[in-house]
Amino acid sequence: MNPFYFGSSKRPLFGIHHPPKSDIQRNLGVVLCPAIGQDYMRTHRGLKQLAIQLSKSGFHVLRFDYFGTGDSAGESTEATIEQWIDDVGDAIDELKDAAGVRQLSLVGIRLGAAVAAQAAHGHPEVSSLVLWDPVVTGSAYVEELISLGQPAEVNGAVPPGTIGVSGFPLTPDLTSGLRQIDLPGMVEPMAEHVLLVVSEERIEFDQLQAHLAATTPHSSCHLVPTAANWDDVDRMGAVLLPQKIIQDIVTYLSDHD
Amino acid sequence: MTKPVREKALKFGTDTTLIGILSEPPRGTPVIDQPAFVLLNAGLLHRVGAARLYVRVARRLATMGFRAVRFDFSGVGDSDARRDSLAFEESSVLEVQEVMNHLERTKDVRQFVLMGLCSGADVGFNAAQADDRVIGVVQLDAYAYRTLGYYVHQYGKRALQPEVWKTFITIRAGRLLGRRGPGKTVATDEDVVVNPYAREFPPQEDVAKGLRALVDRGVCLLNVFSGGQPFAYNHHGQYRRSFRDLDFKGLLEVDYLGEADHIFSGLGHQQFVLDRVARWMEQFAPASTDGQSI
Numbered sequence: 001m002n003p004f005y006f007g008s009s010k011r012p013l014f015g016i017h018h019p020p021k022s023d024i025q026r027n028l029g030v031v032l033c034p035a036i037g038q039d040y041m042r043t044h045r046g047l048k049q050l051a052i053q054l055s056k057s058g059f060h061v062l063r064f065d066y067f068g069t070g071d072s073a074g075e076s077t078e079a080t081i082e083q084w085i086d087d088v089g090d091a092i093d094e095l096k097d098a099a100g101v102r103q104l105s106l107v108g109i110r111l112g113a114a115v116a117a118q119a120a121h122g123h124p125e126v127s128s129l130v131l132w133d134p135v136v137t138g139s140a141y142v143e144e145l146i147s148l149g150q151p152a153e154v155n156g157a158v159p160p161g162t163i164g165v166s167g168f169p170l171t172p173d174l175t176s177g178l179r180q181i182d183l184p185g186m187v188e189p190m191a192e193h194v195l196l197v198v199s200e201e202r203i204e205f206d207q208l209q210a211h212l213a214a215t216t217p218h219s220s221c222h223l224v225p226t227a228a229n230w231d232d233v234d235r236m237g238a239v240l241l242p243q244k245i246i247q248d249i250v251t252y253l254s255d256h257d
Numbered sequence: 258m259t260k261p262v263r264e265k266a267l268k269f270g271t272d273t274t275l276i277g278i279l280s281e282p283p284r285g286t287p288v289i290d291q292p293a294f295v296l297l298n299a300g301l302l303h304r305v306g307a308a309r310l311y312v313r314v315a316r317r318l319a320t321m322g323f324r325a326v327r328f329d330f331s332g333v334g335d336s337d338a339r340r341d342s343l344a345f346e347e348s349s350v351l352e353v354q355e356v357m358n359h360l361e362r363t364k365d366v367r368q369f370v371l372m373g374l375c376s377g378a379d380v381g382f383n384a385a386q387a388d389d390r391v392i393g394v395v396q397l398d399a400y401a402y403r404t405l406g407y408y409v410h411q412y413g414k415r416a417l418q419p420e421v422w423k424t425f426i427t428i429r430a431g432r433l434l435g436r437r438g439p440g441k442t443v444a445t446d447e448d449v450v451v452n453p454y455a456r457e458f459p460p461q462e463d464v465a466k467g468l469r470a471l472v473d474r475g476v477c478l479l480n481v482f483s484g485g486q487p488f489a490y491n492h493h494g495q496y497r498r499s500f501r502d503l504d505f506k507g508l509l510e511v512d513y514l515g516e517a518d519h520i521f522s523g524l525g526h527q528q529f530v531l532d533r534v535a536r537w538m539e540q541f542a543p544a545s546t547d548g549q550s551i
Contacts, residue, residue, distance in 0.1 A: 003266035003276050003335065010261065014278070016335060044303050048335060070305050071278050071312065073261060152524040167308020167522035239301050 006064075007090040014071035015064035015091065017098055018051045024058030028127070028257040029101035031091045032063045033112035033119075036079075037145070037168040040069060043109050045239045050107070050246045057254050060099035064091045066115075077158050077169050081115065081177030088119035092126070103127045105253055106191075111135045114181045117190045128193035128256050130249055131183075136204040138181030145170055145178075184211040195252050196221040197245055224248050260284055262319040267328065269359040275352060276335040277304060277328025280319040289322040289542055292392055293366040295356055296327040297349075297373035297380045299397075299520070303334030307374065307520035310527055314372065317535050321542060324364060326356055330380075346383065353384040361390075368392045370477075370541065372534065375519065376456055385476055386467050393477040393541065395534055398519060401482065401490040402461045402499040410492040458489070465500055471508075478509045479537045481530060485519025510537060 002019070005012040020026065032047050034040050051061040065072040066087045068079030092104055105128040108116030113134030120126040135141040149163035149170060161172040184207050194216045198205045201223065212219035226242035260283035267277040282288050296311040298304060304327040305312050315325035329336035330345075330352050339348055353371065360366040370393035371381035378396035385391040458464075471478065482490045490496075493513045497505075512533060517526040 001274075001276075001335070003268060005264065005266060012264070014264075014266065016276075041302060041307075044334065045301070070309070071264070071266075073264070076309060150523075157528050158524060162524075164522070164524040167310075167520065167524070167527065169524060 006094045007087070010073075011067055012073050013064050013067065013087055013090060015062055015094065016051070017095070018055040018059075018061040018063070019099070020058045020060060021055045022058040026058040026060070026257050027101060028103050028105055028253065029060040029062070029095045029099045030054055030105045030107060030253060031088065031095055031116075032061065033088055033091075033106055033108035033116040034063070034065065034070070035110035035112050036066070036069060037170075038166040039110045042240050046241050046246065047109065049241060049243075050249060053246055053250045054253065057250055059253065059257075060095060060101055062091055062095040062098070064094075077162065077171050079171075080173055081180070084115050085119045085122075088115060089123065092119075092123055096125070105130065105256075107132065107249060107253075109133060111141065111178075114138070114183060117183055117186065118181075120191045121186070121188060126191050128195070128253070129191040130195045130197060130252065131208075132197050132245065132249065133199055134183065134196070134205075134208065135181060136183050136208050138178040140204070141181070142170075142175055142178050183208055186211075187215070189216045192217050193256050194219045195249070197248055197252075198223055199226040199242060199245060220252075222248055222252075259320070260286070262316045267326065267359070270331075270336075270352070270355050272341065272351070272355075273331045273339045274337045275328055275331065275355060277326050277356065278315070280315040280325045280327075282319050282322050282324075286320065287322055288324070291366060292323075292368035292370050292541055293360050293364070294318050294323050294325040294370050294372065294538070295353065296325065297353065297371060297377035297384075298330050298333050299374035299377045301333055302520075304329050308522055308527060310374075310521065310530065313527070313531055314534055317531055318538060321535065321538065323538065323541075324360070324366065326360065328352075328356055349380040350384045350387050353380060354388055357388065357390055370395065370538070372397075374398060374521075379456065382464075382467060385471055389474065391476060393479075394471070395479045395481075395537070397481050397521065397530065398483055398486055398490075399480050399496075400458045400464050401486060401496065402458070402464075403489065404495055404498045406498055407491055407495055411487075461499070465503055468500060468503055468505075472503070472506055476508065477537075477540065478505070479534070480509070480511045481533060482511070482513045483517035483519050483521055483526070484513075484515040485517065491515070 002017045006015055007013040035043050047063055051063050054061045066084040068074035068076050104126050106116040106120050106126055107130040109132040113131040120129050145165045149165035152158045152162045152164045158169050159171050163170045194212050196209055209221040224245045226245055227240055262283055263281045265279045267279050269275055311327045315327050318325045330349050332338040357369050369391050371391055372395035373381040374397040378399045381394045385394045496511045514526055521527055521530055
């Protein structure tokens with residue numbers, strides 16, 4: 001496991017490369033696209049565990065933080081969806097250089113799934129995509145966040161109109177970008193192979209599944225019932241570690257390499 | 258345009274591999290050689306801290322000229338689990354010392370200020386007692402003890418009613434008999450990892466003894482309490498009154514943000530902590546820095 005910074009020196013991104021820990025030679029590299037805000041805190045350990053399991057199965061894996069999140073450069077108030085989509089592109093290039101792989105898979109969780117879906121569209125080397133409990137439509141996600149938030153009372157420290165959501169600033173720019181997300185509205189196929197893996201049944205997951213079936217050469221949907229309270233704020237710091245979903249993703253990618 | 262703080266990923270440790278981030282002043286900013294600032298995990302939250310508070314503190318201090326490290330204890334965030342069976346109370350102090358050793362070896366830093374929230378505050382307090390290199394400690398929601406004033410604030414005039422005391426004594430007796438008190442966590446779901454560190458406040462006299470040792474050594478203390486521990490702390494001035502026999506010799510500063518939750522998740526509360534820590538750290542910045550500009 002190698003922690004490092006990559007990308008532009010003015011906007012360095014923090015990443016951790018997990019090289020393969022197996023004799024199996026894989027042709028596929030995997031970039032993990034994290035969630036944001038409280039989802040990010042709760043899923044950090046789960047993504048680390050997924051990276052470890054994938055590396056034990058022979059994959060090169062890159063975990064990273066978007067600009068303005070985690071250990072990457074930038075203030076949280078500077079974050080935009082467009083920047084994060086570009087960041088996924090930088091992560092793809094970084095893993096290609098570091099691991100020498102030509103084919104990649106993107107695994108995105110919650111908002112990271114929506115970001116990954118949009119980033120995959122512009123990168124033909126991404127042959128497969130895993131959407132884990134994805135944010136399907138940005139407008140619904142924004143409403144969810146706003147219901148948890150409260151207006152920020154920090155004079156001058158955040159842009160006007162910013163809402164604090166569990167400690168993270170939801171700025172007007174970010175809100176506007178989030179509202180543009182509409183996975184069932186994407187006309188082009190996201191990737192050759194797409195797995196939708198969900199921890200519970202929801203109408204929007206059904207809609208996305210139907211859309212994927214109509215637009216994607218090879219799509220599948222796995223329902224793996226597990227705890228899904230991603231955005232819960234546990235002040236004692238409990239985190240989610242859905243082992244069954246992690247194993248499901250490892251099996252899927254191993255079968256599709 | 259402000260030059261960016263320079264950050265570098267760290268991988269260090271002898272007993273296990275620990276992962277952290279070193280924040281250093283922007284190019285052109287004079288470096289304050291001593292002390293360096295070390296941020297300690299709160300529970301299972303990884304090194305970025307609740308709502309990224311630790312990242313903001315580290316970068317703010319780096320712009321002032323300080324070096325700051327945020328890292329993960331073994332088994333937390335990105336650091337490996339230990340192979341030995343040391344309890345967290347022991348391993349955490351050893352791992353703080355690992356960070357200090359690393360900075361001493363690589364940057365010639367010999368003085369440190371520690372900061373932590375909740376369990377991180379506890380570790381900071383313990384590590385400061387164990388290692389003379391620590392010259393300052395910032396504790397967010399440190400160990401706290403009820404005073405008469407606590408009950409007056411909690412119950413007001415009800416504190417004078419016998420029924421209230423009867424209820425209190427019943428609860429207290431239950432705890433002494435081993436029934437679970439506040440702050441403990443248990444596994445509730447196979448998909449959830451809970452903090453194995455069950456926070457229990459040590460006997461008050463033990464904490465007083467530790468504080469006395471730190472004060473005698475000249476260690477500076479900043480405590481910020483939230484309103485998120487209402488079972489233990491509920492008003493300005495409680496901390497000093499709970500250690501009223503102790504002469505802090507002007508080394509202690511205490512704030513109370515009653516509206517804040519335990520992880521200071523309000524954006525205004527985060528900003529308060531950020532500004533407060535930065536202002537408090539100014540005492541360690543020489544008026545004209547002798548440090549080297551890099």
